[in-house]
Amino acid sequence: MTELFTSPAWTEALLILKSETLTAIWETLYSTVLATAFAYLIGLPLGVLLVTGETDGIRPLPKPLMAVMNFVVNILRSVPFLILMIVAIPLTRAILGTAIGTKAMIPPLVFAAFPFVSRLVETSLRETDKGVIEAAQSMGATPFQIVYKVMLPEAKPSLISGATTAFITILGYGAMAGAIGGGGLGNLAITYGYYKFKAIIMWAAVIMIVILVQIFQSVGTRLAVKSDKRIN
Amino acid sequence: MSRDNPIIELRGVGKTFQSSDGEVVALKDINISIDEGDIFGVIGMSGAGKSTLVRCVNLLERPTEGSVWFDGQELTGMSPRELRNARRSISMIFQQFNLLMQSTCLKNICFPMEIAGIKAADAKKRAEELLEIVGLPDKANAYPAQLSGGQKQRIAIARALASDPKVLMCDEATSALDPTTTRSILELIKDINKRLGITAIIITHEMSVIEEICSRVAILDGGHVAEIGRVEEIFSNPQTEAAKKLVYPNGSPVTHLKSERVVRIAFNGGTSYDPLIASLAIDCGVKVNILGADTRNVGGKAFGTMLIGLPNDNDAAEKALAYIRRQKDISCEEVEYSHD
């Protein structure tokens, strides 16, 4: 750690950071955004079904089907991300033709995140007032209309908070994925900090991750609060 | 009871819930038919099955026995799609309003039209008319959270009217509101019933609500209909224990004097009820007999009803009656009354 305070180390670190930081931030953002989007593509409908498909839901599904969906979600959620990432390598290779690089982080991230996202969505939708759903039913709304005109809009603030949590979690996972062949800030931290003993760069990368998390959390919270029409 | 043109008919309706600790019989053998254009009340103690009953009308709750008929069609025999269509003609308002909290009032009112596939521009125009009808034209862009309870219920009523329903069901629609607001909401429902010819079903546990606007009433007790008939008949001459408990919540009326003629006086927010009895004695020299009262003093104003026995002397009785009729904010009518 003594090299921290020697000026040649600082000069060198600054040079490396100058050339690598922007790319790393870009890679982190782009993989996180894409992975979050895909995770919601699967997790949002799944979360909706987990709520509406229940016995007393608005469109009950066969009990075995519900059991399978819950089982899959729970299993995927209980596998540690690092292991999931390794297990996903063949699949990633099949989809993208490669298992390393920034792009290759996306499939395992989606796999790890969609079950989590479906639970977040489930929790948000459960908060919808039963009375409002009943009112919509009494007006002759179809289950589909109830989902996209009542449940989702009514849960909007909570869904935004959930999406913020999901985004930040995926950003964290992405940093981890950087350690084993991914790109982004995580990769920067590991490559220089761990393999090349350049602690300054590692800490710089960590600080940038922290700053990104702070920014997205506060933007997300602000959006959620602003979108909530129950409090004014 | 044979009626020509019932809009809603329940035939032998029963509902049994299966819960973890056994069966709960919420309704049994309910036979009710409601005429078009009527304001029909359903009253009963908590747990009597009132909510279950209305929910059985639009099949939010499926009866476990019997059949439900709407406008000559059997709802209980319909496909989900047919039922959704029929439900557009049976609107409902709730104690907790159940508005979309994340949508503006205008969007709330547009909602039933939106799901019925009406064009957005037409829906908006109609919603604005409805805001006018319920007296809140300036609240189009407000959110429900910015409204008072009474205003929220007005928006809910506007929303309920948006689908041009034939029936408006109100489940404890005024129970979360203060007496003055309750009156204004009841006036609105009455007005809608008169102007638009919409049949109303009013669920309540408050006598005053039934008296205020209903023409017929069913008294529910422990899941069955204890009494059913015209409001005046039932309230002036309750037959069953359940009915008596509702009509005289403070026990049976005391009868000191035997009077032949009885009037029911409704106080609609005048100054107070004590002076009326006193001034009857002072101004007319007539002593009347209070047989029963269910009155409340709200902010120095009297609400509720009182049963008064008139003197046996006919002249004095007429004099008292005329005097009462002259009072502001008081309405009265003679009722049948039996002394037991």
Ligand SMILES: Nc1ncnc2c1ncn2[C@@H]1O[C@H](COP(=O)(O)OP(=O)(O)OP(=O)(O)O)[C@@H](O)[C@H]1O
């Ligand atoms: N979903 C349900 N499962 C089991 N029992 C139920 C259910 N809904 C209602 N009940 C029971 O049915 C009975 C009638 O309930 P209901 O809500 O219709 O009463 P209510 O007259 O509307 O009462 P309140 O004035 O308190 O609203 C009660 O004993 C209640 O416990």
Ligand SMILES: [Mg+2]
């Ligand atoms: Mg109830």
